[in-house]
Amino acid sequence: MDIKPDIPTELVRQRIERLQKVMQSESMDAFILTQNIDIYYFSGSMQNGFLFIPCIGEATFYVRRSIQRAKLETPVQVAELGAFRQFGQTLRTDYPSLGREGAKLRIAADLDVLPAQIYLKLSELLSSARLCELVDGSAHIRKLRMIKAAWEIGRIESAARVVAEALEESLNELKEGISELAWMARVEYELRVRGHIGMMRLRGYNQEITTGMVISGAAAAVPTYFDGPAGGLGLGAASPQSVSRSTIHRDVPILIDIGCCIDGYVIDQTRTAVIGELPEALMRAYEVSESIIVAAESQMIPGAICTKIYEDALQQCAAAQLSDHFMGYGADQAKFLGHGIGLEIDEWPVLAKGFNMPLEEGMVIAVEPKFTFPGQGVVGIENSYLITEHGARALTFTKTGLIVLP
Amino acid sequence: MDIKPDIPTELVRQRIERLQKVMQSESMDAFILTQNIDIYYFSGSMQNGFLFIPCIGEATFYVRRSIQRAKLETPVQVAELGAFRQFGQTLRTDYPSLGREGAKLRIAADLDVLPAQIYLKLSELLSSARLCELVDGSAHIRKLRMIKAAWEIGRIESAARVVAEALEESLNELKEGISELAWMARVEYELRVRGHIGMMRLRGYNQEITTGMVISGAAAAVPTYFDGPAGGLGLGAASPQSVSRSTIHRDVPILIDIGCCIDGYVIDQTRTAVIGELPEALMRAYEVSESIIVAAESQMIPGAICTKIYEDALQQCAAAQLSDHFMGYGADQAKFLGHGIGLEIDEWPVLAKGFNMPLEEGMVIAVEPKFTFPGQGVVGIENSYLITEHGARALTFTKTGLIVLP
Numbered sequence: 176m177d178i179k180p181d182i183p184t185e186l187v188r189q190r191i192e193r194l195q196k197v198m199q200s201e202s203m204d205a206f207i208l209t210q211n212i213d214i215y216y217f218s219g220s221m222q223n224g225f226l227f228i229p230c231i232g233e234a235t236f237y238v239r240r241s242i243q244r245a246k247l248e249t250p251v252q253v254a255e256l257g258a259f260r261q262f263g264q265t266l267r268t269d270y271p272s273l274g275r276e277g278a279k280l281r282i283a284a285d286l287d288v289l290p291a292q293i294y295l296k297l298s299e300l301l302s303s304a305r306l307c308e309l310v311d312g313s314a315h316i317r318k319l320r321m322i323k324a325a326w327e328i329g330r331i332e333s334a335a336r337v338v339a340e341a342l343e344e345s346l347n348e349l350k351e352g353i354s355e356l357a358w359m360a361r362v363e364y365e366l367r368v369r370g371h372i373g374m375m376r377l378r379g380y381n382q383e384i385t386t387g388m389v390i391s392g393a394a395a396a397v398p399t400y401f402d403g404p405a406g407g408l409g410l411g412a413a414s415p416q417s418v419s420r421s422t423i424h425r426d427v428p429i430l431i432d433i434g435c436c437i438d439g440y441v442i443d444q445t446r447t448a449v450i451g452e453l454p455e456a457l458m459r460a461y462e463v464s465e466s467i468i469v470a471a472e473s474q475m476i477p478g479a480i481c482t483k484i485y486e487d488a489l490q491q492c493a494a495a496q497l498s499d500h501f502m503g504y505g506a507d508q509a510k511f512l513g514h515g516i517g518l519e520i521d522e523w524p525v526l527a528k529g530f531n532m533p534l535e536e537g538m539v540i541a542v543e544p545k546f547t548f549p550g551q552g553v554v555g556i557e558n559s560y561l562i563t564e565h566g567a568r569a570l571t572f573t574k575t576g577l578i579v580l581p
Numbered sequence: 582m583d584i585k586p587d588i589p590t591e592l593v594r595q596r597i598e599r600l601q602k603v604m605q606s607e608s609m610d611a612f613i614l615t616q617n618i619d620i621y622y623f624s625g626s627m628q629n630g631f632l633f634i635p636c637i638g639e640a641t642f643y644v645r646r647s648i649q650r651a652k653l654e655t656p657v658q659v660a661e662l663g664a665f666r667q668f669g670q671t672l673r674t675d676y677p678s679l680g681r682e683g684a685k686l687r688i689a690a691d692l693d694v695l696p697a698q699i700y701l702k703l704s705e706l707l708s709s710a711r712l713c714e715l716v717d718g719s720a721h722i723r724k725l726r727m728i729k730a731a732w733e734i735g736r737i738e739s740a741a742r743v744v745a746e747a748l749e750e751s752l753n754e755l756k757e758g759i760s761e762l763a764w765m766a767r768v769e770y771e772l773r774v775r776g777h778i779g780m781m782r783l784r785g786y787n788q789e790i791t792t793g794m795v796i797s798g799a800a801a802a803v804p805t806y807f808d809g810p811a812g813g814l815g816l817g818a819a820s821p822q823s824v825s826r827s828t829i830h831r832d833v834p835i836l837i838d839i840g841c842c843i844d845g846y847v848i849d850q851t852r853t854a855v856i857g858e859l860p861e862a863l864m865r866a867y868e869v870s871e872s873i874i875v876a877a878e879s880q881m882i883p884g885a886i887c888t889k890i891y892e893d894a895l896q897q898c899a900a901a902q903l904s905d906h907f908m909g910y911g912a913d914q915a916k917f918l919g920h921g922i923g924l925e926i927d928e929w930p931v932l933a934k935g936f937n938m939p940l941e942e943g944m945v946i947a948v949e950p951k952f953t954f955p956g957q958g959v960v961g962i963e964n965s966y967l968i969t970e971h972g973a974r975a976l977t978f979t980k981t982g983l984i985v986l987p
Contacts, residue, residue: 178803181818211787211806221821223787223806241804241812241913248818286697290786291690292717294697311698360773367766372820373791374780380696381617381629385779385791397584398647400617400629406647412587412654413845413924414778415627439819507647518819 178247181438182219186324187250190217191234197315198230204273204280205229206312207297210288212376212518213316215439220248224256229270237265259296263304283312288378317378317523321515322537327440328561331516331539331570334442335559338435339572341365342446349580351425351450355418356410359389362433371435375443378519387434387443388417392427395553398507402521404545405430405553406507425451428461428552430545431578434520441520443541444571445557448578453554460546461554461577463495467544468556471512471526475540475560475567481530485512488526488544497546504547513542516559538562539570584653587844588625592730593656596623597640603721604636610679610686611635612718613703616694618782618924619722621845626654630662635676643671665702669710689718694784723784723929727921728943733846734967737922737945737976740848741965744841745978747771748852755986757831757856761824762816765795768839777841781849784925793840793849794823798833801959804913808927810951811836811959812913831857834867834958836951837984840926847926849947850977851963854984859960866952867960867983869901873950874962877918877932881946881966881973887936891918894932894950903952910953919948922965944968945976 194206194217208214208226214236215221217228222245224238237256238245245253257265266273273280282301286294286309298309323331345362363386367373375384382402390407399406399416408419423429432445447461467488474484492501502509515522516539524530524538534540540562545555556575560567600612600623614620614632620642621627623634628651630644643662644651651659663671672679679686688707692700692715704715729737751768769792773779781790788808796813805812805822814825829835838851853867873894880890898907908915921928922945930936930944940946946968951961962981966973 177800177814178818209786211789215819220818221806223808240806240808243913244804244806244812244821248821284697286701289697291692291695291697291700291715292719293786294700295692295717309697311701313698356776357774360770363773363779364766364770367769368763370762370816370826372816373769373823374789380615380699383617383780394583398650400627400646400650402629402646406650408583410776410778411844412584412626413621414842415650415654417779420776436820438817507649 178244180219180248180250183326184250186326187217187219190319191228193319194228195230197319198283201315202281203230203283203310203312204307205270205282207282207284209293210285213285216320216518218249218251220245222248225262226251227266229273235269237262260300263300267304280307281310282307283315284309285313285316286311287313320517321523322535323517323539324537327517328539330438330440331442331559334435334437334440335570335572337366337369337371337437338433338442338444340369341435342431342433342573346578349423349429349448349450352422354420354422355389355391355394356420358423359418362386362389366435370437375434375436375441376519377521379521382521384520387432389429389431389433390417390553391421391423391429392552393550394419394421395428395430396504396547396549396551398503402509404502404509404543404555405432405547423450426454428453428457428554430553430555432557439518441516442559442570443516443520443557444559444573445543445545445555446573446578447554447556448580450580452579454551457548457551457554460497460500463491463497464544464546464555465575467491468542468558471542472560472567475534475562477534477536477562477564479534481524481526481532481534482528485526485528488512500546500548502545504549512544513540515539516541534562536562536564584650586625586654586656589732590656592732593623593625596725597634599725600634600721601636603725604689607721608687609636609689609716609718610713611688613688613690615699616691619691622726622924624655624657626651628654631668632657633672635679641675643668666706669706673710686713687716688713689721690715691719691722692717693719726923727929728941729923729945733923734945736844736846737848737965740841740843740846741976741978743772743775743777743843744839744848744850746775747841748837748839748979752984755829755835755854755856758828760826760828761795761797761800762826764829765824768792768795772841776843781840781842781847782925783927785927788927790926793838795835795837795839796823796959797827797829797835798958799956800825800827801834801836802910802953802955802957804909808915810908810915810949810961811838811953829856832860834859834863834960836959836961838963845924847922848965848976849922849926849963850965850979851949851951851961852979852984853960853962854986856986858985860957863954863957863960866903866906869897869903870950870952870961871981873897874948874964877948878966878973881940881968883940883942883968883970885940887930887932887938887940888934891932891934894918906952906954908951910955918950919946921945922947940968942968942970
């Protein structure tokens with residue numbers, strides 16, 4: 176089988192060590208990773224099973240399927256998971272120091288994504304094997320994953336290059352009268368042939384995205400469940416966001432918020448296009464979105480506080496008398512300016528109220544100021560940035576600016 | 582906003598009534614639906630929130646976002662969710678008969694998909710409002726959803742028509758030397774322009790599928806985590822299944838296991854193609870797969886037991902001395918012959934060991950006998966069937982038979 180390790184062995188080792196340090200400082204005895212993305216991050220493999228990492232000592236990837244493939248993908252030791260009901264006993268046998276009589280242990284897991292049904296079974300198995308109860312360790316995973324290694328930045332840049340090429344290739348077919356769906360299909364074809372895996376992974380429950388959204392005119396301003404600044408008419412109540420069969424017209428904004436996932440890593444970017452010209456109020460709002468992203472870009476240095484950057488953007492909106500239109504309209508406004516990206520599209524940090532953490536080198540953030548005008552459409556821009564010691568470095572390749580088509 | 586109700590009001594009413602009957606017979610006092618698909622099924626809307634259905638009386642869809650859109654999509658009454666920490670109190674106020682002093686209540690939820698973190702918060706809110714603890718009601722949901730209404734069959738047929746057209750349109754580009762990825766991109770384009778929503782939803786944790794898999798020769802036989810009969814080299818360890826950049830050659834099987842999601846409903850079908858001719862052993866195995874599907878087709882009448890149909894297929898494999906190759910190879914064999922489809926691709930019933938339930942009218946099942954030959958590839962066939970009073974009716978439009986290309 177032509178299967179090779181993907182993540183460098185040294186990086187897998189470093190990540191496990193970092194998690195072990197967190198466990199030691201948080202008095203956790205072990206971590207069980209259950210979600211495919213978390214397992215991949217800490218092992219290099221996405222096979223089906225549980226990745227067990229003790230606070231000290233060697234990790235084991237307990238695999239249900241495919242063991243053969245997991246062994247070729249990960250430097251971590253692989254064991255057969257076997258019957259799930261025996262898993263507590265298996266851990267006691269393989270990690271005897273965890274089973275000390277009388278000691279109450281804390282084992283963490285990624286409870287933000289693990290379904291309750293499996294959580295309850297796992298809790299029972301661990302407690303009946305006198306191990307412990309499971310605690311929620313998901314915030315620690317999300318914090319570790321915020322800081323990207325150079326190898327990860329390379330992958331995000333590959334994705335950024337693919338999305339820029341796909342947009343470039345498709346723009347000549349963006350014409351009056353084409354449907355949002357038909358043009359999106361074209362963009363997606365260009366993304367896919369370049370290696371887009373077919374989806375952009377999201378951590379949030381019930382959130383779905385495949386390649387973003389292309390929405391035009393009034394349809395773009397229709398609100399939806401998705402926790403983002405734009406909605407879209409969508410393809411019916413069973414897919415109530417993004418593209419619809421609406422036709423793209425002249426002189427209305429076309430929001431092109433697209434991304435892709437290359438070798439596991441996502442990129443997210445938005446450009447606003449128009450066939451003809453934008454109405455004056457929307458043109459003005461578009462310009463404010465550019466001012467906001469420029470201001471954010473200069474603020475995003477190590478040590479800057481996430482919530483402060485968001486609040487400054489709110490102030491700029493207020494000064495421009497656009498507060499009601501920022502990131503959605505009225506009751507349907509999203510309450511953020513930007514979000515981390517990496518293996519998932521909704522990573523940390525978030526430039527939002529309450530996110531009081533400082534920026535650090537290695538974070539990657541998609542900043543997306545947008546303005547919604549009910550009945551008219553959505554305008555805005557989005558670039559993804561790497562935080563470096565010198566400040567924000569744009570990872571987005573597509574040229575900034577309104578795309579004006581004849 | 583051009584938003585109209587999608588699911589007929591009468592159907593929404595019937596579904597809620599059926600769930601209420603289940604609750605009454607299972608001594609459950611209420612149900613909280615949390616997953617987007619479950620909420621859509623019982624309300625007609627997929628907005629973000631919780632759908633509360635008491636065992637007697639009127640349901641309420643508590644919506645976080647977009648309330649405005651939810652009201653246009655569902656006949657169920659809509660209320661603002663408000664602060665989540667108040668949700669227990671809200672239910673006590675809105676459903677006072679649920680809060681009787683001293684009465685221990687059982688509220689069910691879809692715990693097979695609800696993340697543990699939300700489950701734990703919800704449990705706490707309900708118990709602190711003296712409501713109850715949450716119990717797992719997911720099996721009941723899955724059982725109700727097994728039986729499709731005529732309206733649903735229409736949607737599945739629409740999806741079946743789209744996949745047949747997309748395959749037909751793309752076959753002339755299936756040539757020696759094209760990569761699996763490039764041809765899949767072509768198929769996906771044809772699916773998308775016809776309204777495929779961009780993903781095929783799965784209920785299983787960590788399972789992912791966008792449009793199925795196109796895998797050829799030895800790459801098809803590479804095992805993976807996915808709980809299906811074929812694997813695929815994939816696009817790296819971060820997408821370890823389905824298409825790869827491998828080139829399609831002459832005289833090897835090309836497994837075309839594709840589907841799509843139209844207006845919420847999925848279809849699943851497989852054809853085997855070859856440019857030139859199949860090696861003799863694989864040709865023979867392909868013929869056995871056709872015999873198995875024909876046998877299953879005649880057995881699938883109301884009252885037939887799922888596990889029996891699977892066991893009969895195993896016997897046919899044994900008689901053909903193909904047991905080791907059936908549905909994967911060796912340790913990586915999948916243990917089923919077919920699966921329910923509907924809003925999700927992994928619905929019930931499953932034609933598998935331990936599934937002792939009888940078939941009923943209205944079930945829709947994808948039957949997919951396949952044979953894996955390491956180093957050579959995978960062959961097989963898959964059709965989707967509706968169980969009617971007269972037996973199985975194929976919903977798949979694509980003609981049966983090996984696709985032989987020059």
